[in-house]
Amino acid sequence: MRHLFGYIGEKGYRSRSAALDFFREISGLYYLTRATLYCTFIEPLRGKPNKWGPVWIQMEEVGVKSTGIVFLISFLIGVILAFNSAYQMSRMGALDYVGALVGVTVLKELGPLMTALVIAGRVGASFTAEMGTMKVSDEILALETMALNPVKFLITPRFLALLIMLPCLTLMADFMGILGGYVVGVTTLGIDSAPYIQHSLEKMKVIDVVTGLIKSGVFAVIIVMVGSYLAFIIEGGAEKVGENTRSSVVISMVLIIIANLLFTALFYFIT
Amino acid sequence: MIEVKNLYKSFGEGDKKIVVLENFHARFERGKTTSIIGGSGSGKSTILKLLIGAYKADAGEILIDGEDVTQLDNERMNEVRKKFGVMFQSGALFNSLTVEENVALPLREHTQLNDSTIRIIVKMKLEMVGLRGAEHLKPAQLSGGMIKRIALARAIALDPKIVFYDEPSAGLDPISIGVIDELIMSLSRKMAITSIVVTHELPSAMRISDKIIMLFKGKIIANGSPEELKNSDDPRVIQFIKGDPDGPIPFSKSQVDYGEELKQMNI
Numbered sequence: 020m021r022h023l024f025g026y027i028g029e030k031g032y033r034s035r036s037a038a039l040d041f042f043r044e045i046s047g048l049y050y051l052t053r054a055t056l057y058c059t060f061i062e063p064l065r066g067k068p069n070k071w072g073p074v075w076i077q078m079e080e081v082g083v084k085s086t087g088i089v090f091l092i093s094f095l096i097g098v099i100l101a102f103n104s105a106y107q108m109s110r111m112g113a114l115d116y117v118g119a120l121v122g123v124t125v126l127k128e129l130g131p132l133m134t135a136l137v138i139a140g141r142v143g144a145s146f147t148a149e150m151g152t153m154k155v156s157d158e159i160l161a162l163e164t165m166a167l168n169p170v171k172f173l174i175t176p177r178f179l180a181l182l183i184m185l186p187c188l189t190l191m192a193d194f195m196g197i198l199g200g201y202v203v204g205v206t207t208l209g210i211d212s213a214p215y216i217q218h219s220l221e222k223m224k225v226i227d228v229v230t231g232l233i234k235s236g237v238f239a240v241i242i243v244m245v246g247s248y249l250a251f252i253i254e255g256g257a258e259k260v261g262e263n264t265r266s267s268v269v270i271s272m273v274l275i276i277i278a279n280l281l282f283t284a285l286f287y288f289i290t
Numbered sequence: 291m292i293e294v295k296n297l298y299k300s301f302g303e304g305d306k307k308i309v310v311l312e313n314f315h316a317r318f319e320r321g322k323t324t325s326i327i328g329g330s331g332s333g334k335s336t337i338l339k340l341l342i343g344a345y346k347a348d349a350g351e352i353l354i355d356g357e358d359v360t361q362l363d364n365e366r367m368n369e370v371r372k373k374f375g376v377m378f379q380s381g382a383l384f385n386s387l388t389v390e391e392n393v394a395l396p397l398r399e400h401t402q403l404n405d406s407t408i409r410i411i412v413k414m415k416l417e418m419v420g421l422r423g424a425e426h427l428k429p430a431q432l433s434g435g436m437i438k439r440i441a442l443a444r445a446i447a448l449d450p451k452i453v454f455y456d457e458p459s460a461g462l463d464p465i466s467i468g469v470i471d472e473l474i475m476s477l478s479r480k481m482a483i484t485s486i487v488v489t490h491e492l493p494s495a496m497r498i499s500d501k502i503i504m505l506f507k508g509k510i511i512a513n514g515s516p517e518e519l520k521n522s523d524d525p526r527v528i529q530f531i532k533g534d535p536d537g538p539i540p541f542s543k544s545q546v547d548y549g550e551e552l553k554q555m556n557i
């Protein structure tokens with residue numbers, strides 16, 4: 020009996036401390052995000068302008084170099100969607116509407132979501148690995164002792180770069196996804212080009228593109244902040260860098276899906 | 291001048307708590323070189339990190355030019371930090387930047403100098419540490435000793451009033467040690483720089499220091515000029531100077547008796 024209570028007590032204690040840890044991480048993430056927003060948007064207004072050189076470098080690093088993989092994946096997603104919906108639509112005798120279905124799904128959900136997930140894996144991981152290595156080799160401490168703010172110096176360029184590039188990549192992904200659907204629709208599924216395009220244009224609305232871009236902005240914030248936070252809290256050695264890099268990808272992917280869910284629910288209720 | 295009073299520092303909480311620094315007092319005079327020596331793990335780097343504001347002290351005061359920096363907020367601390375140059379034990383160069391960009395970074399961020407002036411200053415600093423010509427290398431292409439010297443060049447880039455050195459000569463060949471020692475001495479002599487050197491190289495400390503503070507387990511066991519230290523009759527100081535394995539300073543870090551610990555292990 021004593022053992023049982025001891026066990027429950029232990030378990031309770033552990034879950035309590037796990038909960039405490041969880042809230043500590045959340046509040047840490049919140050403070051870092053606030054500091055980043057302050058450094059990025061408020062400080063330039065107070066006479067400490069952002070330097071654009073590092074932002075350009077990061078834009079190339081996170082944006083330009085990611086285009087290949089984003090193009091490929093979103094094109095294939097478009098193809099898969101077209102095949103899948105063709106099967107359902109042809110049973111209802113509405114094969115011409117495949118284009119509309121692919122277009123709306125890509126614009127509203129899959130374009131922003133898949134782009135963000137790919138970038139979380141590709142860029143979020145490299146943010147954590149890069150800045151985590153800087154943390155363990157005292158480089159971040161060196162910045163601080165030179166009276167340079169590591170948030171402004173390291174996070175702000177990455178933040179701005181991804182905030183600009185992720186929506187751009189999303190637009191390209193939207194285009195490639197729709198193209199993928201079109202190519203399959205016209206060549207393999209035997210849908211005529213004109214009705215395919217006409218039905219697509221009827222159903223796709225500008226508002227869908229805009230909400231997709233807003234979403235991708237939020238996803239960008241998630242990727243940068245989770246990646247940076249998990250780098251900045253590293254204490255100790257290289258093994259911790261590996262561990263936190265992995266967590267960074269997992270956590271940002273989960274948060275992106277949750278955020279996407281919230282957005283979808285929100286749009287469902289307001290429209 | 292830096293004055294440290296009643297400084298305490300510990301790491302960890304509860305039963306894992308270890309006291310690293312206990313009641314540390316020191317005065318680092320302007321234009322003088324003060325060395326802090328002690329065995330590995332005696333808390334030398336910790337003192338340095340407390341002085342530069344990287345760690346928060348549990349208690350005590352650190353007065354830099356009369357201002358208690360333990361009470362400052364980050365913004366005011368940054369103003370104080372502009373008087374510092376710090377050379378870290380590991381160098382802490384920015385791996386993504388070249389040597390030139392590393393040394394130029396504090397100049398680019400904190401001065402209005404134009405690019406060509408900055409490049410001239412960088413060249414001068416690199417010449418001082420004997421590495422002119424290494425401008426375009428990345429830190430990964432440098433040897434350990436070269437990294438130390440570049441780190442020194444970066445630490446003095448802004449002509450600071452106070453320079454902290456963490457193990458400036460550990461892992462260097464005798465000639466480089468001589469060069470670095472010479473450099474530390476000439477900086478403090480010519481430019482009235484206050485130097486605080488953390489080291490366990492006793493000969494080098496004896497040569498460059500105006501004052502030596504010897505630490506053992508976070509407590510000061512000796513404090514005086516190199517001469518006074520040599521003539522000390524404290525057995526702990528004598529052991530450290532001679533490098534004796536046997537003596538009042540144990541080699542083992544453990545707080546628990548070895549025999550007891552072996553008996554307690556149930557295998």
Ligand SMILES: Nc1ncnc2c1ncn2[C@@H]1O[C@H](COP(=O)(O)OP(=O)(O)OP(=O)(O)O)[C@@H](O)[C@H]1O
Pocket residue numbers: 301302310328329330331332333334335336337490
């Ligand atoms: N961030 C930290 N967290 C926990 N303990 C620490 C931390 N930093 C240092 N310590 C502990 O404090 C003690 C003193 O460390 P410190 O780095 O000051 O030693 P040191 O005198 O510089 O040694 P060395 O000559 O090997 O560099 C060590 O026992 C170390 O384990």
Ligand SMILES: [Mg+2]
Pocket residue numbers: 334335336379456
């Ligand atoms: Mg040390």
